[in-house]
Amino acid sequence: MNEKEFRERLAAAQGNIKASQELKHRVVAEALRADAAGSEERDARTHAAPAKRPTRRRPQPAKRAPGAAALARRWALPAAACLVAGALVVAGVPALTSALHGGPSATSSIALDEAAARCGFSVQAWASDRSTALEPSENDMIVFDRDLSNGLYEGERYKTEGFYTGCLFSIEGEGIARVQMNVTHGRLYRFTTELCTTGEEPEKWTEALSWKPTKRGTGTYFSAYDNVVPIGKPGGVSEGSHGKLVGVNLAKIFGSTIDVTSADEPGIADGTTSFGLWTNDDYDEEAGMFPFDTAVDLFDGQTLTVTVTFEDGHCTTQVIELHAADMKTVPASTESLGGMRQQVAPEIVQDRESLREGETFVHTLYGIVVETSNEPFAGDLSQANEYAATVMPAMTLDRQPVVKPAQRDGHALAVAEGARLEPGDQALVSGEDGSTASFSLSFPAVERTRTLPKALALEDVLGETDAAYANRISEQVHGYRIDEETHEISDGFSFATVTMDVTNEAAEARQLPLNSERLRELGLGEFAVVDGQGNATFNALNEALYFGDGGENLKGTNPCALSFEPGETKRATIIKIVPDSVLDDPSCLFVVDITGAGITQAFALGAQM
Numbered sequence: 178m179n180e181k182e183f184r185e186r187l188a189a190a191q192g193n194i195k196a197s198q199e200l201k202h203r204v205v206a207e208a209l210r211a212d213a214a215g216s217e218e219r220d221a222r223t224h225a226a227p228a229k230r231p232t233r234r235r236p237q238p239a240k241r242a243p244g245a246a247a248l249a250r251r252w253a254l255p256a257a258a259c260l261v262a263g264a265l266v267v268a269g270v271p272a273l274t275s276a277l278h279g280g281p282s283a284t285s286s287i288a289l290d291e292a293a294a295r296c297g298f299s300v301q302a303w304a305s306d307r308s309t310a311l312e313p314s315e316n317d318m319i320v321f322d323r324d325l326s327n328g329l330y331e332g333e334r335y336k337t338e339g340f341y342t343g344c345l346f347s348i349e350g351e352g353i354a355r356v357q358m359n360v361t362h363g364r365l366y367r368f369t370t371e372l373c374t375t376g377e378e379p380e381k382w383t384e385a386l387s388w389k390p391t392k393r394g395t396g397t398y399f400s401a402y403d404n405v406v407p408i409g410k411p412g413g414v415s416e417g418s419h420g421k422l423v424g425v426n427l428a429k430i431f432g433s434t435i436d437v438t439s440a441d442e443p444g445i446a447d448g449t450t451s452f453g454l455w456t457n458d459d460y461d462e463e464a465g466m467f468p469f470d471t472a473v474d475l476f477d478g479q480t481l482t483v484t485v486t487f488e489d490g491h492c493t494t495q496v497i498e499l500h501a502a503d504m505k506t507v508p509a510s511t512e513s514l515g516g517m518r519q520q521v522a523p524e525i526v527q528d529r530e531s532l533r534e535g536e537t538f539v540h541t542l543y544g545i546v547v548e549t550s551n552e553p554f555a556g557d558l559s560q561a562n563e564y565a566a567t568v569m570p571a572m573t574l575d576r577q578p579v580v581k582p583a584q585r586d587g588h589a590l591a592v593a594e595g596a597r598l599e600p601g602d603q604a605l606v607s608g609e610d611g612s613t614a615s616f617s618l619s620f621p622a623v624e625r626t627r628t629l630p631k632a633l634a635l636e637d638v639l640g641e642t643d644a645a646y647a648n649r650i651s652e653q654v655h656g657y658r659i660d661e662e663t664h665e666i667s668d669g670f671s672f673a674t675v676t677m678d679v680t681n682e683a684a685e686a687r688q689l690p691l692n693s694e695r696l697r698e699l700g701l702g703e704f705a706v707v708d709g710q711g712n713a714t715f716n717a718l719n720e721a722l723y724f725g726d727g728g729e730n731l732k733g734t735n736p737c738a739l740s741f742e743p744g745e746t747k748r749a750t751i752i753k754i755v756p757d758s759v760l761d762d763p764s765c766l767f768v769v770d771i772t773g774a775g776i777t778q779a780f781a782l783g784a785q786m
Contacts, residue, residue, distance in 0.1 A: 296493035298350030305343030314523035339457035363456035390572035432563035496548035583713035681741035
């Protein structure tokens with residue numbers, strides 16, 4: 178068919194269409210604009226400098242001879258107009274109008290079955306815990322799930338930790354030897370699941386249970402992953418349950434471009450390895466939506482390009498356009514290790530207000546295949562797998578002050594007149610009910626040491642059997658660490674061992690708790706300093722490391738209390754970490770009683786420290 182014949186057939190087709198002449202002219206004008214824009218875009222691409230990382234590049238068509246290229250450009254307008262005219266005949270004016278004005282038909286999509294037949298592979302979406310393969314929609318949308326199990330960090334922490342969307346997918350096909358992918362926003366992460374039993378691999382399961390972002394990069398089993406999530410049957414894992422099947426979901430960020438082979442990643446050949454979408458780009462916090470939803474919207478309109486090289490050497494490419502939408506959710510069809518109760522359904526919620534009672538939805542992504550080819554990956558591979566060999570830095574915690582203003586209900590606590598007790602004085606403190614003075618406390622003896630007291634083990638102080646990790650956190654939060662060999666604490670801090678005689682003055686047996694509601698600010702006693710206005714500042718490292726009468730450490734027992742018979746006296750010992758700035762201050766006090774808005778009993782230690 179030559180150009181003259183084309184125009185005659187176009188005119189005949191237009192004669193059978195029930196549409197205004199104005200609309201017909203708009204059709205042709207739209208095609209003309211599209212052709213002109215396409216020419217400009219092609220010229221711009223020809224002269225543009227190569228990008229360091231692809232943004233929205235798609236596989237390029239095969240090279241043609243100059244004559245063929247010119248012929249293709251010449252026939253671009255007639256072909257476009259013919260397609261538009263055909264659309265008018267089949268679908269009528271409304272469908273065309275929608276296409277011209279950016280409605281649902283604005284981007285033509287390729288049926289998923291057709292894309293799979295052309296390319297020899299398909300993109301399969303999965304539930305966010307990889308428990309269930311998700312069905313596409315009837316109109317050929319790849320509907321992705323969302324991970325709702327993790328929170329979304331704010332501020333700078335979001336920039337470093339980012340957001341694992343849970344929009345998981347795998348590449349399914351026979352004879353897959355290599356997979357190359359690019360997403361035009363954010364990064365791609367690899368997602369795998371390791372199964373184990375609590376009886377056969379207890380150390381592995383324990384490491385998974387104790388994993389947190391601050392531990393990233395440490396451990397025996399999971400040090401190579403950016404995110405680790407232990408999963409078990411609904412109801413959790415009971416202590417001591419041997420042989421129970423559990424799993425660990427593992428995520429590793431690769432970058433915006435991935436290039437992996439089945440030799441390095443066998444899971445791409447059998448579909449057991451999935452990939453997901455991650456972002457840490459700024460989202461609109463004022464959008465009036467949940468932050469999760471706004472972060473997902475960052476992928477709206479972006480492109481996922483997937484190229485597969487097969488064992489026989491040929492390769493094919495699919496280009497998938499991503500869109501954000503509300504999708505209905507339904508009860509999960511299978512019981513997963515992660516205990517998922519809901520999974521996404523392939524049905525868009527057009528209006529949240531239209532949902533019936535009991536119906537639920539999730540804001541997530543779907544994809545449509547907009548292009549296929551038999552061409553190799555067209556993106557820049559120089560930055561492929563940019564983060565694959567490097568674990569993200571472990572999350573760091575903010576430094577906390579080592580002293581804090583002494584306050585109650587937002588008001589500063591001042592030292593009341595007559596509250597200071599000198600050597601030889603006793604304090605009288607009430608029991609749990611606060612009604613009578615039940616215990617007398619002698620003036621305390623305080624011993625300062627740089628080395629860990631013998632009554633303590635290193636884990637008593639660090640709270641972890643992994644001393645290296647615990648020291649790292651302690652240094653971040655408090656500014657000190659304890660040497661694993663010498664057991665010495667960092668400069669600027671001391672172990673303070675407080676010993677005093679405690680007598681039960683009541684006529685009945687009583688218990689003296691380390692932490693009570695009455696002593697919630699003190700933990701039986703706390704170090705403090707006083708400013709020129711008489712207001713106190715407490716040691717912020719106020720947790721007792723040891724509490725007892727010289728024998729067993731009662732810290733952590735229930736109840737954490739010393740028991741007394743009527744009139745009985747015991748020598749109580751408390752060990753704490755205290756900043757040297759507090760212990761060296763001449764105004765240093767050991768506060769044992771607070772009443773109302775004032776410190777009413779405090780031992781003056783400044784002279785003996």
